[in-house]
Amino acid sequence: MSMTQDAPLLETAGLTRHFRIGGLFSQRKLHAVDDLDLAIRPREILAVVGESGSGKSTIARLLAKVYEPTAGQIRFRGRPVSSIRARRDLLAYRGAVPMVLQDPFASLNPVHTIGYVLERGLILHQPGLTAAEREAEAVRVLEAVGLSPARQVLAKYPHEMSGGQRQRIGFAQALSYKPSLVLADEPVSMLDVSIRIGVLNLMAQLCAEEGISFLYITHDIASARYVAHRILVMYAGRAVETGPTEAVLREPAHPYTRLLLSAVPDPRAPITLSAADTGEPPRVVDPGEGCRFRQRCPLAIARCAEVTPPLAELAAGHAAACHVTAPAG
Amino acid sequence: MSETILEVSDLVVEYTTSTEPARAVDHVSFSLARGEFLGIVGESGCGKSTMLFAIAQLLSPPAQLVSGSVIFKGRNMVELSGSALRALRWRDYSVVMQSAMNALNPVKTVAAQFEDAMRAHGQKDRAAIRARSREVMALVSIDAVHLRSFPHQLSGGMRQRVMIAMALLLSPDLIVMDEPTSALDVVAQRSLMVQIKELQRKLGFAIIFVTHDMSLVGHFSDRLAVMYAGKIVEMGPTRPLFAAPQHPYTRGLLDSFPSIHGPKVALSGIPGAPPDLTAMPSGCRFRPRCSAVMPRCAEIEPDLYPSGETRSRCLLFDRRAA
Numbered sequence: 001m002s003m004t005q006d007a008p009l010l011e012t013a014g015l016t017r018h019f020r021i022g023g024l025f026s027q028r029k030l031h032a033v034d035d036l037d038l039a040i041r042p043r044e045i046l047a048v049v050g051e052s053g054s055g056k057s058t059i060a061r062l063l064a065k066v067y068e069p070t071a072g073q074i075r076f077r078g079r080p081v082s083s084i085r086a087r088r089d090l091l092a093y094r095g096a097v098p099m100v101l102q103d104p105f106a107s108l109n110p111v112h113t114i115g116y117v118l119e120r121g122l123i124l125h126q127p128g129l130t131a132a133e134r135e136a137e138a139v140r141v142l143e144a145v146g147l148s149p150a151r152q153v154l155a156k157y158p159h160e161m162s163g164g165q166r167q168r169i170g171f172a173q174a175l176s177y178k179p180s181l182v183l184a185d186e187p188v189s190m191l192d193v194s195i196r197i198g199v200l201n202l203m204a205q206l207c208a209e210e211g212i213s214f215l216y217i218t219h220d221i222a223s224a225r226y227v228a229h230r231i232l233v234m235y236a237g238r239a240v241e242t243g244p245t246e247a248v249l250r251e252p253a254h255p256y257t258r259l260l261l262s263a264v265p266d267p268r269a270p271i272t273l274s275a276a277d278t279g280e281p282p283r284v285v286d287p288g289e290g291c292r293f294r295q296r297c298p299l300a301i302a303r304c305a306e307v308t309p310p311l312a313e314l315a316a317g318h319a320a321a322c323h324v325t326a327p328a329g
Numbered sequence: 330m331s332e333t334i335l336e337v338s339d340l341v342v343e344y345t346t347s348t349e350p351a352r353a354v355d356h357v358s359f360s361l362a363r364g365e366f367l368g369i370v371g372e373s374g375c376g377k378s379t380m381l382f383a384i385a386q387l388l389s390p391p392a393q394l395v396s397g398s399v400i401f402k403g404r405n406m407v408e409l410s411g412s413a414l415r416a417l418r419w420r421d422y423s424v425v426m427q428s429a430m431n432a433l434n435p436v437k438t439v440a441a442q443f444e445d446a447m448r449a450h451g452q453k454d455r456a457a458i459r460a461r462s463r464e465v466m467a468l469v470s471i472d473a474v475h476l477r478s479f480p481h482q483l484s485g486g487m488r489q490r491v492m493i494a495m496a497l498l499l500s501p502d503l504i505v506m507d508e509p510t511s512a513l514d515v516v517a518q519r520s521l522m523v524q525i526k527e528l529q530r531k532l533g534f535a536i537i538f539v540t541h542d543m544s545l546v547g548h549f550s551d552r553l554a555v556m557y558a559g560k561i562v563e564m565g566p567t568r569p570l571f572a573a574p575q576h577p578y579t580r581g582l583l584d585s586f587p588s589i590h591g592p593k594v595a596l597s598g599i600p601g602a603p604p605d606l607t608a609m610p611s612g613c614r615f616r617p618r619c620s621a622v623m624p625r626c627a628e629i630e631p632d633l634y635p636s637g638e639t640r641s642r643c644l645l646f647d648r649r650a651a
Contacts, residue, residue: 162602197598226587
């Protein structure tokens with residue numbers, strides 16, 4: 001990677017999270033995330049793309065300190081996140097790296113007004129503000145996410161708002177903490193298609209105008225292309241390809257990325273029919289050595305069952321983990 | 330001209346609420362030819378699933394069929410008794426639901442559920458039941474060993490395939506599908522769609538396929554109906570509808586899908602949200618969100634007018650007024 005780039009805002013090294021499953025004495029482990037190195041720079045939208053069970057939500061929860069890692073490290077502004085112990089420091093971290101959740105219908109308390117919800121967050125994260133300043137700040141963040149007239153919105157209850165508006169409240173809440181990185185876990189997947197674009201545009205605008213970075217978690221690679229500067233493709237708990245969005249889409253190197261791209265429904269594209277891969281989920285419980293995509297891979301060779309392929313760089317910042325298309329060293 | 334197997338006329342379905350009844354399906358009419366694949370697309374709350382349930386005669390309170398008729402193979406389904414409908418189900422038409430996990434019986438094996446459906450229609454010969462079960466599993470490319478599996482032992486994609494296999498058991502003329510792929514990952518989704526299309530080519534049944542994802546059905550349907558706030562707002566052959574959408578809502582909907590091909594373009598989606606079914610705007614229901622709105626739109630409720638190769642419920646295409 002080039003040295004002129006900004007230092008990463010947040011980076012992980014060997015980040016791993018396993019879950020013990022089965023009965024009391026079971027030794028079986030579900031490998032949700034294995035050995036992940038990622039970096040998010042200031043003013044950058046990084047999309048983490050993968051299917052259900054690929055570990056993408058686990059990444060968001062690890063970064064939000066909802067889960068502790070099994071192994072590996074997370075550094076925020078150069079400082080290990082694991083060293084955060086004091087309540088005040090934890091609060092500051094959660095304010096700097098807030099999370100926006102998937103389901104806007106479940107993530108807002110139905111008995112409180114929007115004004116109350118925003119004020120509570122501000123009391124917690126910006127205790128220096130007076131009541132008047134808090135209200136001004138609440139109005140500012142509502143306007144920033146395109147909800148106006150903001151003063152009327154403050155008095156509303158969640159049920160009086162549509163799904164798209166509720167998701168904007170989620171972003172307004174995150175914004176009120178003056179964040180540097182927002183973890184957005186499938187923020188548009190529960191919204192109607194006509195409303196999704198508005199929320200994606202909002203993310204792009206907050207990144208460009210307020211300089212906020214986003215970790216955008218999605219199963220929809222087309223929406224990732226629409227907003228993200230860089231993309232990270234996950235498969236069965238491992239990063240299989242990463243790079244600048246357009247480079248990855250133009251020249252996908254990993255067979256899984258290629259499969260994913262060929263499966264995206266696109267009304268503007270010509271019809272290409274292929275039903276060969278039925279999309280059976282991979283094995284993530286005690287997966288052992290080797291590439292986890294090998295059973296589905298049309299290019300698999302003997303080595304794929306023996307050695308886990310590392311991410312190997314193909315071009316500036318573009319890397320893939322495949323013995324065949326991106327042989328290491 | 331191919332034979333019409335389903336004729337839906339002026340279908341109206343309402344949900345009883347504590348105040349005003351909410352009209353989820355408002356005077357919907359269309360016909361379906363033998364072997365045709367009709368896609369019905371719309372956002373949540375537009376009435377697409379309610380309409381499908383009304384056609385399959387599966388509505389339950391508070392939903393209520395207020396008026397209209399559903400003529401299927403010459404008989405009005407609305408007037409049929411429960412036992413007459415049971416005779417038609419599975420044999421003449423079958424239904425594939427969104428969540429196979431809820432549609433399948435969790436405590437019975439796949440084989441036992443197949444057997445139940447066939448026995449209910451008079452097939453008592455065990456060998457014949459076994460042979461047909463193996464046959465339909467082969468049609469959806471699942472190994473016959475899974476006939477002995479319970480639903481929870483199958484992946485999401487396999488469960489949906491089992492549902493489709495079950496729908497094919499008695500070779501119906503019509504299969505209605507309510508978002509059968511929406512719980513699946515994109516690769517599994519694509520594969521299932523291709524398989525449904527291949528089965529249809531091979532076996533010749535007609536399909537009504539309801540989905541919120543216009544881009545998904547676009548490669549597979551013969552005709553497409555776009556629903557908004559309980560009404561069909563545009564209907565026509567699939568390719569022209571995609572290539573040159575006429576109704577402002579259809580255009581907005583198509584402009585809401587980012588593409589992975591070609592140059593990256595800024596999209597705007599559609600401002601606002603669909604209307605509350607108990608408080609519809611006067612005139613055109615899409616008016617508050619429409620980019621081409623005119624004063625007349627508030628006064629006149631538009632009809633379906635010819636618009637290029639499709640028909641659109643938009644005053645832009647009303648020849649009389651021009």
